[in-house]
Amino acid sequence: MRRTAHWLAWWVALVVLWQLFVSTFAAPEVLAGLLAAAVSATAAEAVRGQNLVHFHPRARWFVQAYRLPGNVVRDCLVLGRVLWRRVVRREPIEGDFIALAFSPGGDDPQAAARRALYVAAISLTPNTFVVGIDRDNDVMLIHQLVPTDPTDARELLFPP
Amino acid sequence: MRTIAVAVLLMLGVGVELLACLGVMVMTSAYDRLHFTAPATTIGPLAIAAAVIIEESLSTAGVKAILIAGLLLVVNPVLTHATARAGGIRTHGDFMTLEDKEARP
Structure with a gap:
């Protein structure tokens, strides 16, 4: 039913x-x-029906999404500068992988939703995307076109 | 005034799409190219959708423009992450460590 x-x-x-x-x-x-x-x-x-994963996000997480449009616009400008350097100045540009401290949580639905939303929110910003989360070592691997040296994954969404 | 707003938004949207295509063309590695899909699915479609809504209000075209912009906004980060993850697994195995990163071609 x-x-x-x-x-x-x-x-x-x-x-x-x-x-x-x-x-x-x-x-x-x-x-x-x-x-x-x-x-x-x-x-x-x-x-x-396979019950692979359940998501139970908290409503207040979505409230914090008000920061995302600003982050997206800021990163678009970063990519614009990269394009200028690459096309006009002929500079070689290469992004970099960065391993960040990230507490992935357990297998409960709330932790799964938190991981998914972190990955989606970070990957939405043009200068950064998430490659993977190493749950054994509490590490999030990201790729940035212009490295910004964040101290942890949270700083990507909530810059100091 | 409305015509000017529509023209500006369309130029912004189309310009961002063109620059994103240029970025995909000129960058050298797959990971670097992936970054340029984000402006093409955020600023670009939203600007074009805003132009359509200003011109057509919430007509059939306006609703479609909002739906498409929303769909691209939601789907792109997932696709970008999935592509990067697939690339990492293909090149480095289950998870890319920093040591693997140093050995990257």
């Missing part, structure tokens, strides 16, 4: 998304949308 409810939720949401994109109620388009949504909902439910 619960799986059916999940499948239906996915299907309805995907049909709505399809309709928003195609903007027509022509029969062939609607039929194609119903079928495509059914296939996608089945795939989504098959993955969810």
Whole structure:
């Protein structure tokens, strides 16, 4: 019963998304949308049914996302300068890998959500993306085009 | 005034997309190139979507522009991380350590 409810939720949401994109109620388009949504909902439910991972993020984490637009704009300017140096001045530019202290937490849903949001938020900023998290050694490996020498992973999202 | 705002936003959006393509072309390693996908999925689409909304308000085109910009914004960091992770695993095994980094080609 619960799986059916999940499948239906996915299907309805995907049909709505399809309709928003195609903007027509022509029969062939609607039929194609119903079928495509059914296939996608089945795939989504098959993955969810395996119970691979659960996410329970805290609402206050999303409140802190107000810093992200500023970080993105700042990093876009950094990339602009890099492009200038590379194209106009013909300077060789090479990014670098940096290992940062990061407390990854355990296997609980809250820790999994925290890791996922850290990876997504850091990788959203143009100058930095996350390559991986070493949970055995409490290390996050990032790649930066212009290294900024952060002391830990948190500093990337909340610069001093 | 509205026409000027739309023109400025479109120039910003298209300009960012072009510069991002240029960045992907001129950088030498795959990791360095990955950085330039971020402006192309954040500033660029948001500027173009804003231009569409100013011109068309929340019409069909406006809603589509918001959806596409939102989709790109959410999906790109995941794809960037997944690509970098796949590259690291392919080159260095399960996890890239600092010693592996030193041996990077």
